[in-house]
Amino acid sequence: MTFAGTLGDGDAERAVSASVRGGVLRGTVDGRPLPEAAVERRGAEVLLEAGGVRTRAVVAREGDRLLVHLDGRVHEFEVGDGVRRRPSPRGGRRARASDEPRALSPMTGTVVQVAVKPGESVAAGATLAVVEAMKMQFVVRAPRAVVVRSVSVAAGAAVEIGAVLVEFEDGNPSPDAPTRENAPR
Amino acid sequence: MPALRKRVLVANRGEIALRVVRTCRVLGLTSIAAHSEADASLPFVREADEAAVLGPGPARDSYLAIGRVVEAARNARADLLHPGYGFLSENPDLAESVEAAGIVFVGPRAETLRRMGNKVTAKEAAEKAGVPVNPGTGKLRDALHAAGEGARIGWPALLKAAAGGGGRGMRVVESPRDLEAAFRTASAEALASFGKADLFLEGLVRPARHVEVQVFGDGEGRAAALGERECSVQRRHQKVLEEAPSPAVDAGLRARLCAAAAALAQEAKYRGAGTVEFLLDAEGRFRFLEMNCRLQVEHPVTEAVLGTDLVAAQLRLALGGGMPEFPPAEPRGWAVESRVCAEDPEAEFAPSTGRILALEVPRGPWVRWDGGYAAGDAVGPHYDSLIGKLICWGATRAEAIDRSVAALGRLAVLGPRTNAEFLRAVLDHPRFREGRLSTSFLDEEFPPPWRAPERDDGDRAIAAAAAWLALGGAAGNGGAAAAEANPTPWASLPGWRGHGGGGA
Numbered sequence: 001m002t003f004a005g006t007l008g009d010g011d012a013e014r015a016v017s018a019s020v021r022g023g024v025l026r027g028t029v030d031g032r033p034l035p036e037a038a039v040e041r042r043g044a045e046v047l048l049e050a051g052g053v054r055t056r057a058v059v060a061r062e063g064d065r066l067l068v069h070l071d072g073r074v075h076e077f078e079v080g081d082g083v084r085r086r087p088s089p090r091g092g093r094r095a096r097a098s099d100e101p102r103a104l105s106p107m108t109g110t111v112v113q114v115a116v117k118p119g120e121s122v123a124a125g126a127t128l129a130v131v132e133a134m135k136m137q138f139v140v141r142a143p144r145a146v147v148v149r150s151v152s153v154a155a156g157a158a159v160e161i162g163a164v165l166v167e168f169e170d171g172n173p174s175p176d177a178p179t180r181e182n183a184p185r
Numbered sequence: 186m187p188a189l190r191k192r193v194l195v196a197n198r199g200e201i202a203l204r205v206v207r208t209c210r211v212l213g214l215t216s217i218a219a220h221s222e223a224d225a226s227l228p229f230v231r232e233a234d235e236a237a238v239l240g241p242g243p244a245r246d247s248y249l250a251i252g253r254v255v256e257a258a259r260n261a262r263a264d265l266l267h268p269g270y271g272f273l274s275e276n277p278d279l280a281e282s283v284e285a286a287g288i289v290f291v292g293p294r295a296e297t298l299r300r301m302g303n304k305v306t307a308k309e310a311a312e313k314a315g316v317p318v319n320p321g322t323g324k325l326r327d328a329l330h331a332a333g334e335g336a337r338i339g340w341p342a343l344l345k346a347a348a349g350g351g352g353r354g355m356r357v358v359e360s361p362r363d364l365e366a367a368f369r370t371a372s373a374e375a376l377a378s379f380g381k382a383d384l385f386l387e388g389l390v391r392p393a394r395h396v397e398v399q400v401f402g403d404g405e406g407r408a409a410a411l412g413e414r415e416c417s418v419q420r421r422h423q424k425v426l427e428e429a430p431s432p433a434v435d436a437g438l439r440a441r442l443c444a445a446a447a448a449l450a451q452e453a454k455y456r457g458a459g460t461v462e463f464l465l466d467a468e469g470r471f472r473f474l475e476m477n478c479r480l481q482v483e484h485p486v487t488e489a490v491l492g493t494d495l496v497a498a499q500l501r502l503a504l505g506g507g508m509p510e511f512p513p514a515e516p517r518g519w520a521v522e523s524r525v526c527a528e529d530p531e532a533e534f535a536p537s538t539g540r541i542l543a544l545e546v547p548r549g550p551w552v553r554w555d556g557g558y559a560a561g562d563a564v565g566p567h568y569d570s571l572i573g574k575l576i577c578w579g580a581t582r583a584e585a586i587d588r589s590v591a592a593l594g595r596l597a598v599l600g601p602r603t604n605a606e607f608l609r610a611v612l613d614h615p616r617f618r619e620g621r622l623s624t625s626f627l628d629e630e631f632p633p634p635w636r637a638p639e640r641d642d643g644d645r646a647i648a649a650a651a652a653w654l655a656l657g658g659a660a661g662n663g664g665a666a667a668a669e670a671n672p673t674p675w676a677s678l679p680g681w682r683g684h685g686g687g688g689a
Contacts, residue, residue, distance in 0.1 A: 001655050001656060001657075002655055003654035003655040005654075007647060007650055007651075009643070014647065016647065016650075016654075018651035018652065018654065018655040019655055020652060020655045020656055025648065025651065025652045025655065027655070029644075029647055029651075034647075034648055034651065035644075035648070037648060037652070039652040039656070041652065041653060041656040041657075044542075044543040044545075044599075046649045046652050046653045046656075048645070048648055048649055048652060050648070053645075055645045055648070055649060057645075057646070057649035057653075058543055058545055058597040058599060059543075059599075059649060059650065059653040060542035060543040060599040060600070061542070062539075062540065062542055062600070066650055066653075066654070067542065067543075067599040067600070068646045068649050068650050068653075069543075069545075069597035069599055070642055070646050070649065071594055071642065072593060072594035072595070072596070072605065072606060072609060073606055073637065073640065073642070074597075074598075074599060074602070074603075075642075075643070075646035075650075077646075077647075077650055079654070106532060106533075106535040107535050107536045107537065107538065107566070108538045108565075108566045109536070109566045110566075112373070112377075132377070133536045133538070133566040134527075134536040134538075134566060134567075134568060134569050134570040136536055136569075136570070137370075137374065138533070138535050138536070161538065
């Protein structure tokens with residue numbers, strides 16, 4: 001009745017060790033002690049009571065992704081064995097928007113439009129591609145001024161969430177360099 | 186000799202198909218769920234008396250394939266076909282083919298669908314019935330034609346799909362400069378969603394409320410108006426929260442709205458359940474927008490404040506029972522519907538697919554959950570993102586809102602991300618609580634990007650996670666072994682892993 005590993009929540013990855021003996025949870029998070037709590041688990045439901053405060057959570061796990069529902073909010077963790085360190089999807093997504101050299105499909109669906117060609121310079125916010133799923137179209141935009149290096153998909157292609165759509169490098173457009181927004185057409 | 190049980194083919198999916206299946210059971214009718222291969226294990230198929238496969242997952246090969254739907258109805262020896270909402274529900278060709286096969290279409294006649302389902306001819310019908318109409322253009326050939334026609338009604342204007350619904354194929358055009366791009370994307374969306382690319386322009390009233398009236402006709406010219414619903418809380422023209430009655434409608438305005446809606450339904454000799462949509466301005470003036478010739482997603486709020494079952498009424502009329510009895514259109518208390526969708530409000534509401542690992546649905550007095558999925562089901566990319574609708578009734582509007590907020594807090598959908606927390610934030614917003622709504626309410630009060638409010642329960646979540654893991658989480662529900670057998674996007678994301686280790 002023990003667990004030792006890591007829980008990443010996007011901002012930080014914490015080393016967690018926990019054991020339950022006689023219905024009591026004891027453990028540490030990044031070396032700090034967890035408050036001792038009476039615990040009970042029934043399927044997906046976990047009940048905790050620590051210092052007179054009761055917590056009821058619904059928990060489920062799929063692969064490395066652990067979901068904890070608490071008072072209307074789903075907390076997402078990535079469970080690690082404590083050796084490999086990798087960012088959680090949520091953290092990864094936020095980081096990606098600013099510094100990833102590629103645009104990924106935000107969802108599983110169909111590419112309906114690819115708006116750029118390799119070599120093209122585009123301004124921040126320009127449309128790179130449009131993906132459709134569930135009858136909704138989602139515009140994938142350039143996170144900053146970039147130069148398109150390669151386009152990995154074509155209109156009509158089925159893509160998984162996270163599939164690479166367009167790879168690019170930082171554009172450093174001089175004022176007179178043509179961009180998609182002001183290029184003569 | 187006992188009468189043969191009548192047979193109803195349910196030509197839809199998800200929550201609305203399940204809702205029809207359950208009402209068939211109440212009425213002693215045999216239900217047949219016509220479903221795609223992708224939906225074979227969903228609750229509406231499991232709960233139906235019988236099931237028939239339409240075709241593969243993509244809607245055009247299953248729920249939108251008229252030939253396959255009609256063939257399924259014939260093979261099932263159906264007496265009735267209920268089309269639900271969306272898909273082919275307002276398609277006159279389906280209604281015609283079904284009735285030609287000797288099966289009753291649970292909805293208006295094909296000729297009514299042609300006239301009232303087209304937004305341009307529906308406006309002509311409204312004018313004939315003496316209903317005030319929002320000015321608009323006829324069918325547009327192209328962006329250039331739109332620019333010329335739009336000058337008549339003035340800018341800004343709303344570009345809409347003639348065969349539309351659900352906000353698809355719709356764009357606000359602030360000035361003629363935006364027309365070309367708007368025309369291109371809206372017609373592509375209209376073609377993809379409805380099979381027809383036709384667009385038209387209409388006047389944009391700002392600020393305005395979207396208020397609609399439920400009607401029910403017997404097809405012979407008798408029609409009842411069953412009160413209004415407020416549907417102003419919209420994101421990109423998609424309804425997010427609905428309520429009945431409207432906080433902007435008093436008894437006098439209700440009487441005028443209902444009289445106008447009933448006049449239109451009578452003029453159209455409307456058969457079955459339908460909805461007449463109006464724009465309501467700040468001065469209490471209303472204009473006809475369009476008619477939805479089907480059951481609406483948000484019909485339960487009307488059911489809650491009137492104490493009636495609209496699907497049962499549809500089926501009874503279709504069985505030849507004549508005009509059903511309805512209570513007077515005076516709302517009792519208040520009802521609010523929250524549309525819970527598989528989408529990530531913190532990522533511009535991108536659809537979120539995946540398997541539902543655990544699902545807990547709130548229960549309690551005056552709390553209704555019309556859901557389409559159970560734990561273990563996958564929310565796939567083929568269809569819309571609606572997981573379920575939470576409908577809460579209260580003696581007052583405040584009570585209905587409080588009940589909705591509490592129930593959304595107890596709703597646990599683990600797997601795809603959902604908008605449940607966003608819905609709670611909207612319900613709790615002072616302007617929503619005060620009922621000061623307009624169709625731009627969400628744009629004004631919740632401009633993207635939306636972030637969930639900060640909370641200090643992270644340590645409790647970690648403690649719950651640690652306890653669950655220590656008590657055998659790895660071998661528990663959806664454990665690692667199961668996830669490897671059913672790989673999910675999260676478990677196989679080269680992009681995200683690459684970001685950490687540079688391996689991809």
